[in-house]
Amino acid sequence: MTTSDVNNDRTFAKLDTDECWRLVGVHGVGRIVFTGDTYTRVVPTIYDAVGGTAYFRAPVFGELARRADGNCVSLNVDxxxxxxxxxxxxxxxxxxxxxxxxxxxxxxxxxGRPQTWYPGRQTQWIALEVDQVRGQRVRD
Structure with a gap:
């Protein structure tokens, strides 16, 4: 089966913001995406999402806490x-x-539970103040 055969029967629908938040839920597993000087890093994480903010943990002196603090970050959930x-x-x-x-x-x-798969002791909480939400659903 080719990719075009698979996609012929699929419909793609944009999700509104409320539906995105409902699907992501309060607790879950996703990926944090952040940038370095010359790269983009994707780190699996466990998160809590409450009141328009997603929270996750990172090592206090680690790259994730340094790079995320004050910068644009994304949380991807599928x-x-x-x-x-x-x-x-x-x-x-x-x-x-x-x-x-x-x-x-x-x-x-x-x-008591969110942590990334990022190495190091994860005692620093990071808050992602979400200001943009995008989503899509794929159906047969």
Whole structure:
């Protein structure tokens, strides 16, 4: 089966912002995308998404915390059905910053689970203030 054969029976539909947030949910697994001086890095992560902000953890002195702090970052989340190649994909972008407020940090630790697959002890919470959400659904 060629790629064109597969795509002939597929419909692609844009998702509105509310549907994107509903699909991403409160907890999940996605990929954080950030840039370095000469590259783009994609890091799998576990996140919490609450009130228009996605939270994830990083090593305090690591590259992810340094590069994300004050810069544009994306969170990509997908759900694909491998048997029929249907599903959805959502990209959330915005400015990330280190969470410094003690009450917010305590609240985030109460969730207890988000961490990236990035190496190092991950004690720094990063907040991604989402200002752009895009998504699409693929169906037969």
């Amino acid at each position: 759900n694909l059905e491998h048997s029929d190649l249907t599903g959805w994909s959502v990209q959330m972008s915005g400015t990330a910053h280190r969470v410094q407020d003690a009450a917010t940090v305590a609240w985030l630790w109460s969730f």
